[in-house]
Amino acid sequence: MANKGLIINSDLDTGQKVVALIACIAQEMVTEMERSIKHLNLSLTQVQILHVLSHSPEGRLTVNQIKGAMVVDSPNVSRSLNKLMENELIVKERSTEDQRVVHITVTDKGREYHDEADKFIVDLPLNLNDEEKEKLYQLLVKL
Numbered sequence: 001m002a003n004k005g006l007i008i009n010s011d012l013d014t015g016q017k018v019v020a021l022i023a024c025i026a027q028e029m030v031t032e033m034e035r036s037i038k039h040l041n042l043s044l045t046q047v048q049i050l051h052v053l054s055h056s057p058e059g060r061l062t063v064n065q066i067k068g069a070m071v072v073d074s075p076n077v078s079r080s081l082n083k084l085m086e087n088e089l090i091v092k093e094r095s096t097e098d099q100r101v102v103h104i105t106v107t108d109k110g111r112e113y114h115d116e117a118d119k120f121i122v123d124l125p126l127n128l129n130d131e132e133k134e135k136l137y138q139l140l141v142k143l
Contacts, residue, residue, distance in 0.1 A: 002028055029124065036120035040113055045074045046084055047121070050114035053090065053106035060093075060105040089113055 002024035007017055033044055042050075052069045053061060061069070067077055074080070081104060084090040089110030095101035106114070126133060 032124055033121050036124065037117045040117055041087070042113060042117055043076075043080060043083075044072075045076050045080045046089075047114065047117045048072060048074070049077065049080055049084060050089065050106060050110050051118070053104060054111050054114045060103045062101055062103060066104060084110065 004021060004024055007020045007024065010017065012020065030044065037044075037047060048070050049066055052066050053059075056065075056069075063077065063081065066081075067073075070077075081090065081092070085092055089107055091105045091107060093103045093105070095103060128136065
């Protein structure tokens with residue numbers, strides 16, 4: 001857990017404190033999300049891939065389409081896809097028209113893992129009431 005008190009009580013100006021606190025909170029949230037899904041043996045990148053695939057209208061996407069639909073850019077997409085395939089959470093199929101193109105499809109097991117991971121990630125406590133969440137959301141959108 002970051003020592004946010006060091007930032008709050010520092011001589012930094014308010015803008016610098018805001019940036020530093022956002023960075024600390026972001027890292028804390030990532031750590032908490034990773035901890036909450038550890039039992040599933042999934043990384044956040046893998047969960048994000050399963051999310052993108054589970055919500056694709058066609059039910060399958062190419063690697064480039066997956067990369068383009070991810071919220072957080074990751075250099076580990078290919079490695080994550082291989083791990084998901086090893087665990088039978090996705091299926092890879094080469095295009096018959098263009099051998100360079102690989103189509104990725106989420107399996108039923110992959111959908112189950114995605115749903116399970118989402119339960120833990122989405123329910124992380126923010127310790128804010130609804131009005132505070134709305135205000136924070138509006139401020140974050142503004143950034």
